Amino acid sequence: MRTFCFVLGLVFWTGTLWGQKISDRRLLRQIKKIPSLSNAYIGVHVESLEKDIALAGIHEAQYFTPASNTKLLTFLGAIQTFPKLPVLEYAFENDSIAHFKSTAYPLLLHPFYSDSLFFEFFNQKSIWKYHPATTFPKRLGSGWSWDDYHYYYAASSSIFPIYGNTVQGVLKDGRPELVPAFTVSQDTTVKNLERKLNSNTFQYHPQNWKENDTVYRPFIPSDSLFVELLARATKKEVLFDLQTNNSINWKTLFTEQEPLLYKGLLQDSDNGIAEALLLMIANKENGQFLPEIAIDKLQKQWESWLPDPLEWVDGSGVSRYNMFTPRSIVAVLQQIDHSLSWDVLTAYFPESGISGTLNDYPDLKNVYAKTGTLRHNHNLSGYWLNSKGERFVFSIMVNHFTAPTAEIRKGITELITWLQKKVK
Secondary structure, three states: OHHHHHHHHHHHHHHHHHOOOOOHHHHHHHHHOOHHHOOOEEEEEEEEOOOOEEEEEEOOOOOEOOHHHHHHHHHHHHHHHOOOOEEEEEEEOOOOEEEEEEOOOOOOOOOOOOOHHHHHHHHHOOEEEEOOOOOOOOOOOOOOOHHHOOOHHHOOOOOOOOHHHEEEEEEEOOEEEEEOOOOEEEOOOOOOEEEOOOOOOEEEOHHHOOOOOEEEEEOOOOHHHHHHHHHHHHOOEEEEOOOOOOOOOOEEEEOOOHHHHHHHHHOOOOHHHHHHHHHHHHHHHHOOOOHHHHHHHHHHHHOOOOOOOOEOOOOOOOOOOOEEOHHHHHHHHHHHHHHOOHHHHHHHOOEOOOOHHHHHOOOOOOEEEEEEEEOOEEEEEEEEEOOOOOEEEEEEEEEOOOOOHHHHHHHHHHHHHHHHHHOO
16 A cells, blocks of 8 residues: 555656646547537647656647748748848948849848848948859749739749839829839739739739728849849949959858848748748858758758658748648757747747737737648647746647638637646
C-alpha cells in the first residue's frame, strides 16, 4: 500500500513538474464536438515554451497546406541572416555621380510601408548609374494561380521593387489618378480598374468604380521600367551601367525600418515583402536573386532541428505546392523565440483581437500568432500565455474544409480556449 501511494504521488508530482499532456483520444473527442472542425482535416501540435515538452498533438507529423504560415519560415530566415536589413549597395564616383545595385529590399516608395530615408538617399547625387542583376525570379511564384495576377496580394517579384510593384488608383471626378502614372483607357467590360495579363495596359470602368475609392493593381516590373519610375520620382538622371567593373568599392546602406517591414510581413501578411525577403537572403548567399537558393540554404541550415523535411517553394505561402507539418511549424516558432526577445516578438506578431489578421479573432485572449488562409485552408500558429504568464507554442492547421472561413475561425477559437484551460 505504501509503495502504491508512493508511485501515485511520484506520477502526480512528475505530471505537475513537466506539464499535463492531453491524450490524442481526448483531443480528438474535443475536436469532434466543434461542428465547423468535425469534417475538416486537422493537425494540432502544442508545446510548453518554457519546458520544451509536447503537451498535445494530433496528426502533428502529417503534411498540410500552410498558406501564409509560410511567412514564419521566411521571417526566421530573415532575422537569422540579417542583423540589419540591407537597403542597397552603392559607390560614389564623384560629387555628382553614384553607382548602385539592388539587394531586393522592397520598401522604396511602397504604398503602405514606404521607407522615406531610403528615398531621400537618392537626393545626395544628381546622376545615378544602376547596375542590374544577371538573374531574375519568375514574375509569379511556382504554384501561384495565374488568374490572381491583377490582385495586390499577387504582385510580381522583381530585382528592385518600387511602389510595391503596384499601381495605386483613385477615381476623382470620374477620372482615374494612378500612382505611379500609367496610361489608362475607359472600358465598360472591366470591374473597376484592371490590367491586361501580359502588358502594363490599364482599363477602368467609371460606373463600377466608386468616387474616391482607392484600389491597388500590380504592374509588370522590369529593369527599364524601374529606371524610368525612379528617375521620374527622384527627378534625377538614372542610367544603366552594364559594364562589369570589379574595381568599384561597394558599400551597403542599411535601414532602421525593420519594425515597419516585419509588421507588414506578420501583422498584415504582405506577400510582396515575403517574396522580397527570400530574394534578399538568396542575394546574400551568392549574389543571385532566386528564391530556391534561399530555400535550399535555409533548409540545410535548419536540418539539425527540423523534425520533418519541408516542401517549400515560395516566401509568402501563396503557392499550394508548400506543405509543412504542424510540429515543423512549432519548431520554427521555437527558433524565432530563441532569436528575439519576447517584447520584440510580440510587437511584430499580431495580437488576438487587437492587431493585424488577429482582429478576426476577437474572443481569443493572450494569443500572438500568424494566420494562413487559402481557399478551403486556414491555419493559426504562434504563442499563447496562460493565467500564470507561462508561454506555450502551438500550430493548428485546418485543411480541406467546406464551411465558411469565419466558422473555422470560431472553431479554432473554441479549441484554443479549451486547450488554454486544459494544458498546464
